Amino acid sequence: MSMIAYYFRLALRSLRRNPVLSALMMVAIGVGIGASITTLTVLKLLSADPLPQKSAVLYYPQLDPRGSASTKSGAANAEPPDQLSYIDAMYLLNAHRADRQAVMAAGNFALRPDPVNGRAVKGFFADARETSADFFAMFDVPFLYGSAWTAADDDARARVAVISKALNDKLFGGGNSIGRTLPAGRGQLRIVGVLRDWRPTPRFYDIESRSSFGDAEQVFVPFLTARELKLGLDGSINCWSNSADIDHLETADCGWLQFWVELDTPAKAHEYLDFIGAYSAEQHAKGRFERAPNVRLRSVMEWLDYKRVVPGDVRLQAWLALGFLAVCLVNTVGLLLAKFLRRAPEIGVRRALGASRRAVFLQFLTEAGLIGLAGGALGLLLALAGLWVVRQQPADYAELAHLDLAMFAATFAAAVVAALIAGALPAWRACQIPPALQLKAN
Amino acid sequence: MELHPIVAALRRHRLAVALLVLEIALCCAILCNLAFMIFARLSSMQVPSGIAESELTSLTIGSFRGDNQGAAADAIVQQQLAALRAIPGVRSADAINSLPLDRNSWYTEITFTPDAKDPVALICEFLATTNAVSTLGLKLVEGRAFTEADAAPMDSFLPTAPVAILPLALAHKLWPGEDALGKTFYMGAHRYQVVGVVEHLLAPVVHDPAQADFTALFPVAAASDTGGSYVLRAATADRDRVLREAEDVLLKISPTGIISDRRHYSEVRAQYFRQDRAMAGLLAGSCLLLLLVTALGIVGLASFWVQSRTRSIGVRRALGARRGDILRYFQAENFLIVGVGIGLGMACAYGLNLWLIERYEIGRLPLLYLPVGALSLWALGQAATLGPALRAARVPPVIATRSV
Numbered sequence: 001m002s003m004i005a006y007y008f009r010l011a012l013r014s015l016r017r018n019p020v021l022s023a024l025m026m027v028a029i030g031v032g033i034g035a036s037i038t039t040l041t042v043l044k045l046l047s048a049d050p051l052p053q054k055s056a057v058l059y060y061p062q063l064d065p066r067g068s069a070s071t072k073s074g075a076a077n078a079e080p081p082d083q084l085s086y087i088d089a090m091y092l093l094n095a096h097r098a099d100r101q102a103v104m105a106a107g108n109f110a111l112r113p114d115p116v117n118g119r120a121v122k123g124f125f126a127d128a129r130e131t132s133a134d135f136f137a138m139f140d141v142p143f144l145y146g147s148a149w150t151a152a153d154d155d156a157r158a159r160v161a162v163i164s165k166a167l168n169d170k171l172f173g174g175g176n177s178i179g180r181t182l183p184a185g186r187g188q189l190r191i192v193g194v195l196r197d198w199r200p201t202p203r204f205y206d207i208e209s210r211s212s213f214g215d216a217e218q219v220f221v222p223f224l225t226a227r228e229l230k231l232g233l234d235g236s237i238n239c240w241s242n243s244a245d246i247d248h249l250e251t252a253d254c255g256w257l258q259f260w261v262e263l264d265t266p267a268k269a270h271e272y273l274d275f276i277g278a279y280s281a282e283q284h285a286k287g288r289f290e291r292a293p294n295v296r297l298r299s300v301m302e303w304l305d306y307k308r309v310v311p312g313d314v315r316l317q318a319w320l321a322l323g324f325l326a327v328c329l330v331n332t333v334g335l336l337l338a339k340f341l342r343r344a345p346e347i348g349v350r351r352a353l354g355a356s357r358r359a360v361f362l363q364f365l366t367e368a369g370l371i372g373l374a375g376g377a378l379g380l381l382l383a384l385a386g387l388w389v390v391r392q393q394p395a396d397y398a399e400l401a402h403l404d405l406a407m408f409a410a411t412f413a414a415a416v417v418a419a420l421i422a423g424a425l426p427a428w429r430a431c432q433i434p435p436a437l438q439l440k441a442n
Numbered sequence: 443m444e445l446h447p448i449v450a451a452l453r454r455h456r457l458a459v460a461l462l463v464l465e466i467a468l469c470c471a472i473l474c475n476l477a478f479m480i481f482a483r484l485s486s487m488q489v490p491s492g493i494a495e496s497e498l499t500s501l502t503i504g505s506f507r508g509d510n511q512g513a514a515a516d517a518i519v520q521q522q523l524a525a526l527r528a529i530p531g532v533r534s535a536d537a538i539n540s541l542p543l544d545r546n547s548w549y550t551e552i553t554f555t556p557d558a559k560d561p562v563a564l565i566c567e568f569l570a571t572t573n574a575v576s577t578l579g580l581k582l583v584e585g586r587a588f589t590e591a592d593a594a595p596m597d598s599f600l601p602t603a604p605v606a607i608l609p610l611a612l613a614h615k616l617w618p619g620e621d622a623l624g625k626t627f628y629m630g631a632h633r634y635q636v637v638g639v640v641e642h643l644l645a646p647v648v649h650d651p652a653q654a655d656f657t658a659l660f661p662v663a664a665a666s667d668t669g670g671s672y673v674l675r676a677a678t679a680d681r682d683r684v685l686r687e688a689e690d691v692l693l694k695i696s697p698t699g700i701i702s703d704r705r706h707y708s709e710v711r712a713q714y715f716r717q718d719r720a721m722a723g724l725l726a727g728s729c730l731l732l733l734l735v736t737a738l739g740i741v742g743l744a745s746f747w748v749q750s751r752t753r754s755i756g757v758r759r760a761l762g763a764r765r766g767d768i769l770r771y772f773q774a775e776n777f778l779i780v781g782v783g784i785g786l787g788m789a790c791a792y793g794l795n796l797w798l799i800e801r802y803e804i805g806r807l808p809l810l811y812l813p814v815g816a817l818s819l820w821a822l823g824q825a826a827t828l829g830p831a832l833r834a835a836r837v838p839p840v841i842a843t844r845s846v
Contacts, residue, residue, distance in 0.1 A: 327468045
C-alpha cells in the first residue's frame with residue numbers, strides 16, 4: 001500500500017515535469033471519453049425500454065388480410081401489415097382472449113374550450129388517442145385526478161375524455177377538472193380523468209404517426225365515441241386494394257388501427273398466437289384473407305427492434321465516437337511511450353538499486369491511471385458540454401439527453417481503463433530496460 | 443534528400459513509429475468517410491423541388507371535421523380562394539393537398555392496365571385546383587397546364603379527372619426513350635392521360651433520391667379533398683404581409699376556423715432538412731476534433747524525438763549541416779511516416795466504407811476522397827512537425843561537445 005502511495009507521488013512529480021505532454025495526454029483521453037459518453041448516452045436513451053415493468057407482457061398482434069398478389073407486398077414483403085383493419089381489430093377486441101386489450105388510433109381534432117375566467121380561449125388542434133378502456137391499466141398510465149373510463153363507456157360510446165396534465169394546466173390552470181366539459185367536434189366530452197406527466201420514450205404504442213420520441217397525446221377519447229363524433233384521424237392509412245373506400249373505414253380493406261394485448265405468462269402468449277392463427281385460417285377459408293395465415297405477436301422490445309426505432313444516425317454516431325476513442329487511445333499510447341522511454345536512465349538507476357520489473361511496471365501504470373483520472377474528469381466536462389450541444393439539436397429526443405449516474409460512473413471507469421490499456425504497453429517496455437546498460441551510458 | 447538515414451533512425455523507434463502510423467491510418471479512414479457523409483448530406487439538401495420556393499407561402503384552415511361536406515364545402519373553398527386571390531400582391535392562389543418536402547404524403551400505385559396487380563411505380567399524388575402549375579411555378583417541358591374544364595371531384599382517394607401532369611424523371615421511368623405526352627396509365631380502375639410534363643415536382647417525403655420525383659399532379663374540383671390548405675404566390679418581399687392578410691381573410695369567411703401550418707415555403711425546406719443540417723454540423727465538428735487530436739499526437743512525438751536526439755543534431759550541425767538541413771530532416775521524417783499511415787489509411791477507409799454500406803444507407807465512397815484526405819493529412823503532419831523541427835534547427839553545434 002505504501003508503495004502505491006510512493007508510485008502516486010512519483011507519478012505526480014513526473015506529470016509536473018512535462019506539463020505540456022501530460023496535458024496533451026489528458027486532453028486526448030478526455031476528448032475520446034467525452035465524445036463516446038455523449039453518443040452512448042443518446043444511444044442508451046433511444047434504445048431504452050419505454051415501460052420496463054410491463055414491456056415483457058405486452059404484445060402487438062399482426063394479421064395479414066392482403067390479397068395474394070397484392071402489389072408492394074407480394075413475395076418481396078412477407079411481413080404482415082403494421083396495422084389492423086377495423087373488422088379484425090374489433091373482432092380481437094370483443095373476443096377478450098387476452099388479460100387486457102386495447103384498440104387505438106392517432107387522432108387530431110379541433111378543441112374549442114369554454115371561456116376561462118370569462119376570457120375566450122382560442123380554438124386549437126390537439127393530438128389525441130382514440131382508444132379503449134384497457135389502454136390506461138395496460139400501460140400503467142398514472143392519474144392525477146379521476147380515473148380511466150370503463151368498458152361500459154366504450155360500448156355506450158360515452159362522451160368522456162381523459163386529458164394530459166399539460167392540457168389540464170393550459171385549460172384549467174392545473175385544477176381538478178373532473179366533470180368539466182370539452183367541446184370537441186360536434187359533441188361535448190366530459191372529463192373523467194387527468195393524467196400525471198406521462199411520456200413513454202419511445203412512444204412504443206404508435207410509432208407510425210408523428211414522432212416516436214415526441215410527447216404523449218393531449219386528449220384520450222373512447223374509440224367508438226370518436227368514430228361517432230367523426231373526430232379527425234391523424235395516423236397513416238394503408239389500403240391493400242385500390243377500390244378501398246377511405247370514407248368508410250369501418251368496412252374498407254385498409255390497415256389503420258394499432259392493437260395491443262397484455263398476456264401475463266408465456267403460455268398465454270403462445271395461446272394467443274394460436275388464437276390469431278386460427279382466426280386467420282378461418283378468414284382464409286371464408287375467402288376474406290387471400291393468403292394462408294401469416295401472423296406475428298411481437299413484444300414491446302421486439303416491435304421496437306422490428307420497426308428500427310433507433311435512428312440510424314445515432315448508431316452511426318456511436319460507432320464514430322468509438323473510432324474516435326480508438327484514435328485518442330493510440331495517440332496516448334504513443335505519447336506515454338515517448339514519455340516513459342525518455343526516463344530510461346532513471347529506470348536504469350531504480351532497477352540497479354533493486355527495484356523489480358514488477359515495481360517499475362506498477363509505477364508507470366500508476367502514472368497512466370492518474371492521467372486516466374484527470375482525463376476522465378475532463379471527459380465528464382466534455383460529455384456535459386456534448387449533451388448540451390445535443391439538447392440544442394432539432395431532434396425530438398434532444399431535450400431528454402442528460403447524463404445519468406450510471407453514465408457518470410462509466411465515464412471515470414472508462415477513462416481509467418482506457419488509460420491503463422494505453423499505459424500497459426509503454427510500462428511493459430519501460431520495465432524491460434536493463435539496469436546495467438543505462439548506468440554505463442551515463 | 444537522402445532517405446536512408448531517416449529510415450535507419452526510425453528503425454530504432456519501431457514501436458513509436460508503428461503507433462503513429464496506426465493513428466494516421468485510423469484518422470485517414472475515419473476522416474475520408476466522415477467527409478463523404480458530410481458532403482452526401484449537404485448535397486441531398488440541394489435536391490430541386492421544381493417549384494418557385496422563394497415566392498410561395500402556405501396556410502391551412504381547419505374546422506370541426508364534418509362541419510361542411512360536399513357542395514357546401516366546395517362553395518366555401520371557392521369563396522376562400524376568390525378572397526385570397528383578391529389580396530393585393532397575390533399573383534395566384536390554389537388549394538392543394540400537400541407540397542414538396544412537407545411530409546404530408548399520399549401514395550398510390552400506378553399500372554398500365556385497369557385494376558392490374560403489377561404496379562409499375564409507387565407515386566405521390568398532388569391534388570390541386572386547376573391553376574396550380576402556374577401558382578407553384580412548375581416548369582412545363584412539354585404539353586399543357588390544366589384548364590378550368592379539367593377539374594373533377596374525387597372518388598374516395600382517387601381523382602376522377604382523366605388527366606395528369608408528370609415530372610420528367612417519372613415520365614422517363616414509365617416510358618423510357620419515348621415521348622410521354624398523350625400516354626395513359628391507371629390508378630385502380632381510373633384511367634389518366636399525360637397532358638403535360640414538368641421538369642421537376644419533388645415528393646413530400648424523399649425516401650430514395652432516385653425516386654424523388656415520382657409524383658403526379660391531378661386537377662380536382664375545389665373540394666375539401668385538398669384539406670383546406672392553400673398555397674399563395676407573391677413577390678418575396680410581399681410574403682409576410684400577404685400571409686398576415688390571408689389569415690384575416692380566411693377567418694372573416696369562416697370565423698370558427700383554426701389556422702395552422704402558416705408558413706413561407708422556405709421554412710418547409712429548412713424544417714425538412716433540419717436534422718440533416720444538424721448532423722452535418724456534428725460530423726464536421728467531429729472531423730475538426732479528430733484532426734486536432736491527431737495533430738497533438740504528432741506534435742508530442744516529434745517533440746520527444748527532437749529532445750532525445752539533441753546530441754546527434756548537434757553533431758550533425760558541427761559536421762557542417764545547416765539549419766535547413768535539420769528542418770528538412772524532421773519534415774521528411776514526418777512525411778515518410780504519414781505517407782505510410784495514409785497508404786494503410788486509404789485501404790482502411792475503403793474497408794470502413796464497405797462495412798458502413800452494409801449496415802447503413804450510405805453510398806460508395808468516391809475514390810477522389812482518398813487523395814484529398816491523404817493530402818490534407820500530409821499537410822497536417824507537416825504543419826504539426828514544424829514547431830518541433832524549428833526547435834531542432836535551433837540546436838547549436840556546440841551541443842556536440844558537451845556530454846548529456
